[in-house]
Amino acid sequence: MSAKPVLDKVRDVVNEVDFNRFRFWFQLVAFVLFVYGGYLAIDLGSKLPFFSCGYNREGRAGVCYLLPLQHQLGRPLAMLFSMASLAILTGFLTFVLWFIVLNKGWCGFVCPLGTLQDWISALRRRMGIRFSNYTQGQFAQLTKIKFVLLALMILIPLGVGGGIFSRDMSPPFCLICPARMILPMFTGDFSQFTVDFSSKTAIFMTALGISITALFLVGSFVKKRFFCFFCPMSALHYLISKPALLKLKKDGSKCTRCGDCYAVCDMEIKEIADDVKTTDIMTDDCTLCLKCVASCPESGALKATFAGIPIFVSTEAGFIKRMNKGCQHGK
């Protein structure tokens, strides 16, 4: 018995998997791990490339890198430019190492806030309410926001360290991040749902944070993956995504541009359907959820590769199987 037919069989099973179900369970496990893992004394460090929120003190199994990053950048300038800042560099490298493994797959499969948005979407779907879309013009404008937020997220802590801004503005992104309020809730901590009246800056920042959380709840109800569009982590990911191991590849010659991938894309990325030249098709908005691969009827047109090895490839058989399932149950 040669290993080849076995391998082919495994490949077929993977490619024809009921992808949505697989992803649902994967996300659920990841959510439980990162929101409740702390109770099992799991601690994966503080350089995680997704929103495993540090404010969820009890349950977190690791901490989102943006929290320590902002704090490190917020050191007094004298200290920032000293040897002590080597820690910033090593911290960043650790973050990059984490990131490289799954690329933006952290967003699509692991990020608790992303999972939460998918669940809110599922709720809407079950209620039979249609989702909203951006127009192309809105998309082109909104997609820049995450880079602006990333820049602010770096500049404001520097300003805090330099004494320009109040310490009540630190860490700026965490203060406006919905994950800070929502994830601790899952371990019974509602203390983030307060307005801090201790100073004017604190009032502003906490009120802004609450407003954005409220927007998040409304937004993710009508728009799939509403927040990911504005996520500075996503922007940071994109900037360092070149050496990542998990990749989304497209073979333009096999693409019929039918737009099936675009139709299922939570992030409304048009390139996935229309671009037949780029092989590395992951864009800045992509969450690498791989739904596009699962919904592509052209064998080999889209695939996810890990370190160059295809691990999930679009196949006709897989498409038909998933499609039939959709027709019968409809999720």
Place this chain on the structure above:
Amino acid sequence: MENEIHQVIPIQPAPYSRSRQAGEAQTVLDHIVDDFEENPAAMQYFYDLFRQVYCHGDEIPHSGKLVGTTCIQAPEELIYAFGATPVRLCNGSYHYDQRGADFMPAKSCSLVKATLGMLSSDNVIPKIGKPDLVVNPSTCDQKKKSSVMIEGMGYQVYDLEFPNVKESEASRVYWRRSVREFASELRKLTGKRLTRANLKAAMAMTGRAQAAFRALHNFRRQTPSLILGKDAFLVTNAYFFDDISRWTVAVEKLNAELAERQAAGFRAVQSKAPRVVFTGSPPIFPNLKLPLLIEEAGGVVVADETCSANRMLYDMTAVDEWLLNDMVDSLADKYLKPCTCPIFTRNDDRKRRLLDLVDQFKADGVIYQAFSGCQVYEMEYRSVAEEFNKAGIPMLYIETDYSPDDQGQLSTRIEAFLESLKNRKKRRA
């Protein structure tokens, strides 16, 4: 004078089966069935079907309202979902082509003329009954202009507005809206409501049919071929009017037989037979002139890029959320985005599709049929030829119509082309 008895001898209408039209179909069908050896047994269903419908003029039963479509862009899932039955009105009969010449300039597309001819005759073959609604997507000029003429023949016509640029977001938005409006038109026609369950069931039905077609399509990748192109065209032609479930079952049976053939190492053609991809104006029974000429001459049509076969059934719809809004939008996208019809401004997708087909089906050459008068195909010839030139793929361009007059001349050209493909193959080997 008054007492004179005029005995009017009523002209007995000759039975359809003895008409010139039936004869045309009979000849082609006999040719398809008898002049080739070892036709798949499962093809018998289709042979019988065409014999009954085209040669005997038997009626085709249908349920619900009948919605005629003049193009593949009319979303049939929606029609099924409203409990109506779609039927494709595109016709391939030379008899109707001649009749239709009354409506269109002499130098116009045979297909459009034949369709008009069919609709204008009292005795419509295939005998599908009078459509309650004719959906006419605004694709090419000739189809657009037939709209009013069809209306003049006493049909209710719905112009389904179709964009002629497909890359832009505006066209997507426009088309999605058109499809939504079409759905509300269907609601008016049928008095039924579109529901998730109905549309899902309809999509499951067409999805199964498409899966069966894709399986057949994939069997044709096999070298040497398991099935001839003329049979494949007959199968997809039957999809125009046959009951979709019955059709699917028949295709699945055919696929099963092809699987057996594959296992048994069966060859439908010689291993040296040149493999041809067919593109351009659609061959519709009984006008299977070109595919038959190719396969008579020892070639085999392994794949096609025409709206009577591949383009009609190949592309499948993916839906993210099985809600009506999402399903209808996804359907709309499927009918617009992958379409390789030449009516669009650009034809990059068509060129890529053709190159991919040649590559995937290991074809030796391409035969490009343009109905004289079908300007869009005629105009696209140049760019497609250039593309193939670049890729080093030989292509034969044939301008023809439904008339059988040019058969001799065409057969010479095709034979020469296939011979050159053979030589090329030999040289390469």
Place this chain on the structure above:
Amino acid sequence: MKDLARYCLGGMLALLLIGNVTAQTGLDEHSAHASSDVVRPRPPENATPEERRAFYQKRAAERVKAGGGGDPVAALARTAPGNATLDTAPVKRTQDKSTPAKPEEPARASGRPAGMGMAMRGGGPLWLSDSPPSRGDGAARGGMGGMMGMGGMAMGGERGGAPSKRLWLRAGSDPQKSGFAREDGEAINETLIVRPQGPIEGEALPPPVDGKKNLLFDMPVQGYYRVYASSRKLQGEVLNVSVAKAEISNFGHGGDEEERAQALVAPRVLESAPIEIVREKAPDEKTFFQLKSGDEQAFVVLQKGLPLQGARVRFVSHEGWSKEAVSDEQGRVNFQIIRDYFPPWDDFKKRFKASYLVIAEANAAEQGMFKDMPYSSVRYQTTLSGNYYPSPNDYRSYAWGLGIGLLIVLFCGTAVYLYRRRRLKPFREVRFDER
């Protein structure tokens, strides 16, 4: 905005999850300063840390000569930082703000509260503070990560080295007003330190070097460091035994896990201590613990490691408000940390660090000899000081938070709903400018 610069980064660092407290620098020493109404001589702007230290030592020595800590205002001058902008606004204390339940106000007028009727060394009970007199009035320090007790306060140490800690021995029963403890030749003094991984019976801590008034020690490993400054002195026939205790928690984020785990279960009692107060940890207390005003806190009075019943225990808040109780059979006393921080809103600091002082006293009819003199009874006195912070309930509002959240959810939800209902006008993307 000005005083923002002086915000201590220590608290922020507590959050740095890569967390190494060691990264803190001498800067911290200055950053805890509150506003001052007196401009003090300070070292030149460009002084090196060594020069600066020498400067301060010299000045401290001068001060000892001048006043010996007798005058709280003149002598207890702060060491003004050379590098921070000095806010000259007067300190706003809220003691004049009369509150109805201000119990047993110590004798403020004298500038030296009288303790519990016992004047051992001039000022009152001895206690260990993490700030010199008049300094520890609650500059915003510490962050949300928090430090338990006095952890993280006045921490110094060379860059990259182990963090170190300074403690001042003070006398008096008002956390803000007590001055330096005076030297007393008659007493037998002894200072012990119990380190997390050192011997549990403790090690002797060298007294302050000449000219300095603080006890300085390194904290190389994580855990609780306890310092006991005990003093015995005969007064008539009564032997006064006093133990001033401080417990410093030293934990860093990302530090050694095992170290931390060990520290959490290590005993916090010195068996040889004639008397001591132990702050009882709450069952769910983590390493970074901050006491907040409004919290209930239990203290246990122990004598030689055994609970002492009937000890008089007094809790003194930052503002000098105090409450007395008697320890039960388990030696326990419970106090609710009273809120005593009422600055005008503009001056409110949520990281305001307030000190509390717990004083326990007990008498025992024990006979013995001290320095060849007999005594017939012993008066035990012990103190424990710590810090507490404003309760988040004082400045955080759920009502506003949820209110704003709900308002926006409702508003945006309705807006989205209406927009989606009304958005039936397609093809209006292009609008022409009529001008």
